[in-house]
Amino acid sequence: MTENERILNAEAPALSKAARVKYFNIVIESGKGATVTDADGKTYIDLLASASATNTGHSHPHVVKAVQDQAAKLLQYTPAYFANDPAAKLAPRLAALAPISGPTALGWGNSGSDANDAIIKFARAYTGRPYIVSFTGAYHGSTYGSLSLSSVSLNMSRKIGPLLPDIIKVPYPDPWKRLSGEPEAAFVNRMFDAFKLPFETYLPAEEVAAILIEPIQGDGGIVKAPAAFMHQVYDFAKANGILFAVDEVNQGMGRTGKWWSIQHFDLEPDLMSVGKSLASGLPLSAVIGRREIMNSLDSPANAYTTAGNPVTAAAAMATIDVIEDEHLLARSIRLGKKAAAFFEDEKQKFSFIGDVRMYGLDGGIDIVDPVTGKPDSEATAKLVYRVFELGAIMIFLKTNVLRFQPPLVITDEQLQAAFKILDQAFSELAADKLSLPSNVDEIGW
Ligand SMILES: Cc1ncc(COP(=O)(O)O)c(C=O)c1O
Structure with a gap:
């Protein structure tokens, strides 16, 4: 054997x-x-x-050293009650990297999934609206909130419902939906019509808190939404007081050649989720948003015992160093x-x-x-x-x-x-x- x-x-x-x-x-x-x-x-x-x-990369020496040094100093004290130095330094550094002009703030999580749950929480709190719109083919995670937003695998929802209410799925404009010979503009128009259909038939736009999208879908097949479609969705959100939220868990942290995949579209999100490579794979995630949105919930609406842990935060500081320095x-x-x-x-x-x-x-x-x-x-x-x-x-x-x-x-x-x-x-x-x-x-x- x-x-x-x-x-x-x-x-x-x-x-x-x-x-x-x-x-x-x-x-x-x-x-x-x-x-x-x-x-x-x-x-x-x-x-x-x-x-x-x-x-x-695996076990990058700079990240390993940061983890070892921090582990020897303080492995964990819950950031839910007391600050720690690495996370206190990381928060403004990461917030400044976010593709959002104007003041931003963030909250820590342990996984991409809970960062997307947090998007639901903050969007509902800030707007006072219940509905969240997400896209077919999306993977946003495995907690009840994030899997309610997802639609990439039947086994992820089979036998475990009911899921979170008031989540509406609209079709993602992936290339497999394009008719043969269909020009890009016609495809975009057709997909935007499909996007608008719920809003025209049963979903009052003024009751929608956020539209959440992966600008480039990861588990959906590495698929970039057409720029014109993204702009139409963004304009629709802005015209209707709906928050525009992006999931950067898979495609962020330099993966696509930019810090964030939304930067391929020249659009600014109101809220975003980050995880995975943030701490080189150690369990750290973040929800980042416009500060007024991030201040719409009171303590302790989005606190976790280990989120913002000093070792993971030190790893994230070192990870950002590596992305910049190399x-x-x-x-x-x-x-x-x-x-x-x-x-x-x-x-x-x-x-x-x-x-x-x-x-x-x-x-x-x-x-x-x-x-x-x-x-x-x-x-x-x-x-x-x-x-x-x-x-x-x-x-x-x-x-x-x-x-x-x-x-x-x-x-x-x-x-x-x-x-x-x-x-x-x-x-x-x-x-x-x-x-x-x-x-x-x-x-x-
Ligand atoms: C786009 C996206 N969002 C969220 C998640 C969930 O992250 P996690 O597995 O860290 O909870 C994933 C994981 O694959 C993902 O690809």
């Missing part, structure tokens, strides 16, 4: 099935930069970055261009590669049936499994979207090595040499 198997077998009886999306049966033992090593000593190039939670935004853009060129080339070679979307080092690559153009989930499972065997970690989103989100510190050499692995897997699929993993029925969302 391998060491991976031994550890997984020991864990299996005690771990709820609900706690993990299965892909590969390995145990991650260590990580460095853009590689991780499993319990049997095999090293992989990480094209997932812990679900975009380690943009600064110019990771520029790096995401530069390497993202290489990745886009690679996947576009492969698309010319292999007819099963459909749409390629790349925003910095942030990619979604559709795998389709060459004849029908429809999603090919079997080919996708074969591919990610072969890529794994060849030494890179990559998963799929939906049923057929390759998720390409390496740590932003990935080296040029590692990126080339990853391209070589991907090219080999694509070639083998084209030659019909790949088989399905034996656990195909249980992998994926």
Whole structure:
């Protein structure tokens, strides 16, 4: 029995099935930069970055040192009662990074999920309105509030309702909804009509507190909303006193080549959620908003025992240092261009590669049936499994979207090595040499 198997077998009886999306049966033992090593000593190039939670790479020395120094000083005292120095320094630094002009304030959380719950709380409190509008295909988290906002996986809501009331879902303008030959402007108009339909039929706009959107959907397939659509939604919100809120948990912290994905649209949110890579993957999140909104709730409406923990805050300070000092935004853009060129080339070679979307080092690559153009989930499972065997970690989103989100510190050499692995897997699929993993029925969302 391998060491991976031994550890997984020991864990299996005690771990709820609900706690993990299965892909590969390995145990991650260590990580460095853009590689991780499993319990049997095999090293992989990480094209997932812990679900975009380690943009600064695994165990970055500057982040590790900050964590070690802070842990030796004070591991935890609840920020719900007393301030700590790292979080007190981080709050203004992070608030200043937010793409919101004018005074901002923030509240801490432990996960992206609770940061999105906080958006619901603050939006309702500030506006005195009940409804929140979110989008199909969105993933906002797994707490009751954030999963009520989400619609990306049936298993996330199956058997656990009733969910939070007064959440309305409107269609996200993803490329799969575009009719063949439909020009962008016509597509945007059609999607905006679908967006407005609830408001014209049963949802009084003056009762809506916030519209929450991922400007680039992550788990929905790495999909950027058309700019014209975003502007129409934003203008609609502003015209109706509705707060415009964005979820930056997956796409923020430099992932797309900007600090925040909303900066691709030249729009300012009223509220935003941040998590994942904020503290290089340690449990820290934040809801950030215009100060008057963030002061609309009284203590202790959004306090948690461990949110704003000194060690996680020190990790976040160091994470921001690394993103700035190592110019990771520029790096995401530069390497993202290489990745886009690679996947576009492969698309010319292999007819099963459909749409390629790349925003910095942030990619979604559709795998389709060459004849029908429809999603090919079997080919996708074969591919990610072969890529794994060849030494890179990559998963799929939906049923057929390759998720390409390496740590932003990935080296040029590692990126080339990853391209070589991907090219080999694509070639083998084209030659019909790949088989399905034996656990195909249980992998994926
Ligand atoms: C866009 C987005 N929002 C929120 C979340 C939830 O974050 P967490 O898993 O830290 O609660 C995720 C997680 O994948 C996400 O991708």
